[in-house]
Amino acid sequence: AQTVTQSQPEMSVQEAETVTLSCTYDTSESDYYLFWYKQPPSRQMILVIRQEAYKQQNATENRFSVNFQKAAKSFSLKISDSQLGDAAMYFCAYRRNAGGTSYGKLTFGQGTILTVHP
Amino acid sequence: DTGVSQDPRHKITKRGQNVTFRCDPISEHNRLYWYRQTLGQGPEFLTYFQNEAQLEKSRLLSDRFSAERPKGSFSTLEIQRTEQGDSAMYLCASSLDHGRGIPSGANVLTFGAGSRLTVL
Numbered sequence: 001a002q003t004v005t006q007s008q009p010e011m012s013v014q015e016a017e018t019v020t021l022s023c024t025y026d027t028s029e030s031d032y033y034l035f036w037y038k039q040p041p042s043r044q045m046i047l048v049i050r051q052e053a054y055k056q057q058n059a060t061e062n063r064f065s066v067n068f069q070k071a072a073k074s075f076s077l078k079i080s081d082s083q084l085g086d087a088a089m090y091f092c093a094y095r096r097n098a099g100g101t102s103y104g105k106l107t108f109g110q111g112t113i114l115t116v117h118p
Numbered sequence: 119d120t121g122v123s124q125d126p127r128h129k130i131t132k133r134g135q136n137v138t139f140r141c142d143p144i145s146e147h148n149r150l151y152w153y154r155q156t157l158g159q160g161p162e163f164l165t166y167f168q169n170e171a172q173l174e175k176s177r178l179l180s181d182r183f184s185a186e187r188p189k190g191s192f193s194t195l196e197i198q199r200t201e202q203g204d205s206a207m208y209l210c211a212s213s214l215d216h217g218r219g220i221p222s223g224a225n226v227l228t229f230g231a232g233s234r235l236t237v238l
Contacts, residue, residue: 006160043231044122044229044230044232045161045229046229047226047227047228050226091160105151105163105166106163106227107163108160108161109160110158110160111158111159111160
């Protein structure tokens with residue numbers, strides 16, 4: 001079974017600074033997606049960024065980028081120029097991509113609470 | 119389309135009562151998922167539907183839980199004889215699965231705001 005581990009329960013960053021959130025995962029599959037989702041307090045979860053395992057190039061979305069190390073099964077999220085609105089719980093998630101009926105299911109990590117200080 | 123809607127947003131009930139949650143997905147999405155999230159934890163998969171067919175159920179979904187998606191549109195999640203351990207946020211998500219031959223990367227989940235259950 002696939003597992004996703006986020007070893008940082010809490011992180012903090014100063015506004016305008018850069019922060020990196022860590023995620024490791026375990027799978028025997030070679031074809032999969034990895035995601036970072038953001039869950040603001042009392043609000044719905046939204047997709048921040050995603051990475052396809054067969055793509056070596058790290059995904060980037062504006063101030064958000066990932067460092068995907070497939071051999072090490074590591075998938076960290078870097079937030080540059082942090083803003084107050086970035087404060088939220090961040091979840092790393094894995095999805096198998098090999099087809100079949102269950103490949104759409106996400107497996108989540110435990111989450112990292114990010115605090116942004118003005 | 120206003121996204122994935124869940125109702126009610128918060129339900130307080132006494133132990134032993136039955137509760138039902140409703141999820142309205144994005145209209146063109148053919149997949150619908152239910153997850154459970156306890157405080158400070160990541161969501162855990164419960165079950166999902168492709169159209170009206172329930173394709174997978176987690177071991178977390180005991181026989182007190184039942185989910186339906188009768189017409190392939192909205193879905194309900196019912197919990198019978200609630201227990202205090204059922205207290206959690208129940209999240210619904212939907213996605214569009216293009217099927218075989220189409221890049222599955224399009225299958226990105228959109229989540230609702232959740233229904234919080236408190237069992238006293």
